[in-house]
Amino acid sequence: MTSTVGRPVGVLLREWRERRRLSQLELSSRAEVSTRHLSFVETGRSRPTPELILRLTEQLDVPLRERNQVLLAGGYAPAYPQHGLDAPALAGVRAALRRVLDGHQPYPALVLNRWWEVQDANAALGVMTAGCAARLLAPPVNALRLSLHPDGLAPRIANLAQWRGRLLAQLQHRVERTGDPRLRALHAELLGYAGDDVQAPPPTARADDVVVPLRLRDGAAELSLFSISAAVETAADVTVDELVIECFYPADDDTAARLRALAVSPGAAPAGPAAR
Incomplete structure (x- = not known):
């Protein structure tokens, strides 16, 4: 902070x-x-x-x-409580988040805090994290670090420059909104991951793209995903105010079919990381 x-x-x-x-x-x-x-x-x-x-x-x-x-x-007591996510006071919020995560199967979804640390995730996230270094999957998992680290998702992202630019822009926006030094340090760290292949301006979207997708290599196939983020707009608790749920959706029919197939194949997709 x-x-x-x-x-x-x-x-x-x-x-x-x-x-x-x-x-x-x-x-x-x-x-x-x-x-x-x-x-x-x-x-x-x-x-x-x-x-x-x-x-x-x-x-x-x-x-x-x-x-x-x-x-x-100013010499006054704080006006907003800050409960741990596992506190009884947040039981209703936890249950609602879990329903969203479970209901989003077979597509990946995760809950993030202010610093992009994974608080919970559904099993489908394992499709995305497969092959990442174990140390990057040790709680608390940082979703941005996991995405852009050379030992994380980065080698599998076909449009790395484009996706990296999107994530860094989101992070910079939050740095400006909050002034948080932890976020500023994270931004500097992620900039240090850049290689020669991602120094050029991010490529433009394909002619048939209506969103900027994450193009993730999955063996011989390629998953094309986009995400929708949501937050609790009426939060009166610091922890709840900082939670974001990010749900990934297939950007094409092939990706949807691939994710459905992985969901019914035993052992095909390891469970996603969770901090709890």
Whole structure:
């Protein structure tokens, strides 16, 4: 998470406003507070109430984890709980995620946290992870590292430059949204995996593509997959707020048939990684 130790609440609010590229006038209008008062808060001349902090961070689309940090910097208790995914309070969320994972068979699906660490997955993910180095499959499995590492999926990805560009763009967007140093370090690590074959601009999509697919070699065949991501939009818990479920779908009939065949072939696809 972003380090806020010893930093004034006004400084943090100003940094979030600047990260969102908003002027004081724009933010004050959205939060229904005077520009003068917002200026006083940012410079430390006025201490914001917890209600004002929550209103400002809501308008700034600050993630729940960082909202708690801003509250702590202002001398207030965190407003959002953070339960472990295995906590009784999250039983309903876990059950819902598991239903999605199971119902998505025979296609791969996984649950990721803020740092792209796999929290759960269905058995069909094994089709994608087959052949990856054991150390990359040891919990907590990082899906981005697994995808782009030379000992992971990378050698099997036919359109590696294109897929790598997509993943790095997603990661960079989250770095900018959260300011999280762990994500920034992950981005730097993944950039270091690049070889000469992926330094050129990513190739354009094929003429018949309507999505950017993951083209994954599977023996003599090639699986063509695209993904749809979903999150809990009404999350009031930090852990739940950071969960994303990513479901892969076949981009063509051959891939759909191949995945269905693997699902009914005993031992054809090892179970996907899970952190729990």
